[in-house]
Amino acid sequence: MSRKQLDMTLLVLAVAVCFALPLVITSPTYLQILILLFFYAYLTTAWNLVGGFAGVLPLGHSVFVGIGAYTSTILSNQYGVSPWIGMLAGGVIAAFVGVLIGKPTFRMRGAYFALCTIAFAEGIRVMIENIDSIGPIKINGPRGLLIPLKGDSFWNYQFMHKEPYYYIILTMLLLVVALTWFISRSRMGYYLAAGGEEPEAAQALGINVARYKLISMAMSCFLTALAGTFYAQLMLYFYPKGLLGLDLSFEIAFIALIGGRGTIAGPVIGALALRPLNEFTRIYLGSQLPGLHLVIFGTILILVMLFQPKGLTPPLARLYDKFAARITGEGGAK
Amino acid sequence: MTAVIQAVINGIMMGAMYGLTALGLTLIFGVMKVVNFAHGSLLMVGMFAAYWLIKLTGIHPYLSLLVVPPLLFFFGYYMQNLLIKPVFRAEQQVREPLTVIIVTTGVWYVLDNLALMLFGAEYRTVKTSITGTSFSMGDFIVSIPKLSGFVVSVATAVGLWLFMVKTRTGKALQATSLDREAANLMGIDQYRIYNLAFGIGTAIAGIAGCVIMPFYYVYPSVGVVFDIRAFIIVVLGGLGSIHGAMLGGVIIGLIESVFSQFMPSTWTEAIIYAVFLVILFVKPSGFFGKKQDW
Known part of the structure; x- marks a missing residue:
């Protein structure tokens, strides 16, 4: 068996296991945990397009999740448009807004860019919390929006069981990971990597760094907004502080950084490592010691940054290399 | 009109204190090129330290200025030495290691939630001899704790500026800020300077905690409120600039109090x-x- 065959076999096996899981795990609680795990992995992979490949640190991506959720929900609640169509509309708006913020801020250095994205996201959150309605469009301020139950219906993006949501988000995750894989091997991927590491040098070689950063930002924002619609349809309720707050933006960035920023597997590995930890410490420790789970979270963050500043992916990749070398019998790990 | 002038007075006083909360942030950025996301949490630590000191010993609130800032200086000094220096060492060639931002964010999560575990989520105020006192100037009322806070803030900013331009250590801080390699070659120990900058920045957060406590309340995530505001202030004033931070603070204070009329x-x-x-x-x-x- 060659290395390539081994990689493919394991990948197909992993995907098959993911698709078969709901046959074994029938408890809605555990399915919900898995759905949220994939949801975070998806969001982080989308974030990684700009935060990882373009080499900047956006800390306000929750605003795009919010744009997706608000757009599709307003369209379906008040105008009867299917959330599937609203989802695309939200994506387009998010991409537009992303370019609007990206254009002036991408010139800035890392710290400024991070602070600007925070300020922008917080500004939008505060505004939405203050607006009850814009003309005929109901926003509901801090109370958020509720999606009325319409029963099982694909067209209305509503399901009585968790399984359909599970398969939707799993498919979305697989597609977005495949997309990152293609981009990282394309001309654009190399340009982005070059622009992120050495913007001046890349520019000198004739690469229009700003343009490729903007394209990656637009793609990332579009994909992030799609997940916003998913979240709205899964929960059927959301409010600005929960959806647009800094907590979500930061968690996305943390998952990417702990998993391995700028790698394809990083966001998935990060979500696999952090989400269960987050859920279980919150469930089992949250009631006795509020805050303990976040102390653990913060400590892990510090430790990973101190001992594996590139995230968990590189050491895991080395382990896998060793394992693969043993299986295939090809020379030692290099 | 009277109301507007009153709002301007309040805005300038509050604004100087906002500037004070941003001063440590801007100093640390100026020297290390790193945004300290734990700054608000350090302010929270300062506020809790002042709270317990005043509450348990019953001393005059401003006597806490003699205890809390030195305490926080050592806290910041050793935090940088223990947690941030290794990251800098690992990424020496990077000008603005983003990893450091993440480490400070981790510190923020740990500190805020440790405070939550230790002290609970309730809002705490401390009654001191000056809480709620004021004097009138013609038609206008000036709150004594806020005026004292204003005076301490301006004095701290001037003191920091004098320290930066007049003393050898201050000049070493400036040199490291301009070019860390060149400063290294001149025999300045880069990492000792970073420890100092972080210590001083944290001590200033301690000063801010002491002057805010007599008229404000403290709770575990109070830092977030001041943190976001401080980020805006330092970007407004220019990251790394002392007078920029004070001016940015006053502008934010004025907008807040005048517009709320x-x-x-x-x-x-x-x-x-x-x-x-x-x-x-x-x-x-x-x-x-x-x-x-x-």
């Missing part, structure tokens, strides 16, 4: 963000920022 106070927050974004797009380096920093 005409609209609900939740909207003034939105206006602060809007002003911030406009200034950023027009002049991204802020009022006094150095071109190379953004």
Whole structure:
């Protein structure tokens, strides 16, 4: 068996296991945990397009999740448009807004860019919390929006069981990971990597760094907004502080950084490592010691940054290399 | 009109204190090129330290200025030495290691939630001999704790500025800020300077905690409120600039208190963000920022 065959076999096996899981795990609680795990992995992979490949640190991506959720929900609640169509509309708006913020801020250095994205996201959150309605469009301020139950219906993006949501988000995750894989091997991927590491040098070689950063930002924002619609349809309720707050933006960035920023597997590995930890410490420790789970979270963050500043992916990749070398019998790990 | 002038007075006093909360942040950025996301949490630690000191010993609130800032200086000094220095060492060739931002964010999560575990989520105020006192100047009322806070803030900013331009250590801090390799070659120990900058920045957060405590309340995530505001202030004033931070603070304080005369106070927050974004797009380096920093 060659290395390539081994990689493919394991990948197909992993995907098959993911698709078969709901046959074994029938408890809605555990399915919900898995759905949220994939949801975070998806969001982080989308974030990684700009935060990882373009080499900047956006800390306000929750605003795009919010744009997706608000757009599709307003369209379906008040105008009867299917959330599937609203989802695309939200994506387009998010991409537009992303370019609007990206254009002036991408010139800035890392710290400024991070602070600007925070300020922008917080500004939008505060505004939405203050607006009850814009003309005929109901926003509901801090109370958020509720999606009325319409029963099982694909067209209305509503399901009585968790399984359909599970398969939707799993498919979305697989597609977005495949997309990152293609981009990282394309001309654009190399340009982005070059622009992120050495913007001046890349520019000198004739690469229009700003343009490729903007394209990656637009793609990332579009994909992030799609997940916003998913979240709205899964929960059927959301409010600005929960959806647009800094907590979500930061968690996305943390998952990417702990998993391995700028790698394809990083966001998935990060979500696999952090989400269960987050859920279980919150469930089992949250009631006795509020805050303990976040102390653990913060400590892990510090430790990973101190001992594996590139995230968990590189050491895991080395382990896998060793394992693969043993299986295939090809020379030692290099 | 009287109400507006009253609002201007309050705005300037509060604004100077906002400037004080941003001063440590801007100093640390100026020297290390790193945004300290734990700054608000360190302010929270300072506020809790002042709270317990005043509450348990019953001393005059401003006597806490003799205890809390030195305590926080050592806290910041050793935190940088223990947690941030190794990251810098690992990424020596990077000008602005983003990893450091993440480490400080981890510190923020740990500190805020440790405070939550230890002290609970309730809002705490401490009654001191000066809480709620004021004097009148003609038609206007000036709150004594806020005026004292204003005076301490301005004095701290002037003191920091004098320290930076007059003392050898201050000049070493400036040299490291301009070019860390060249400073290293001149025999300045880069990492000792970082420890110092972090210690001083944290001590200033301690000073801010002491002067805010007599008229404000403390709770575990109080830092977030001041943190976001401090981020806006330092970007407005120019990251790394001392007078920029004070001016940015006063502007934010003025917007907040004057606009709240005409609209609900939740909207003034939105206006602060809007002003911030406009200034950023027009002049991204802020009022006094150095071109190379953004």
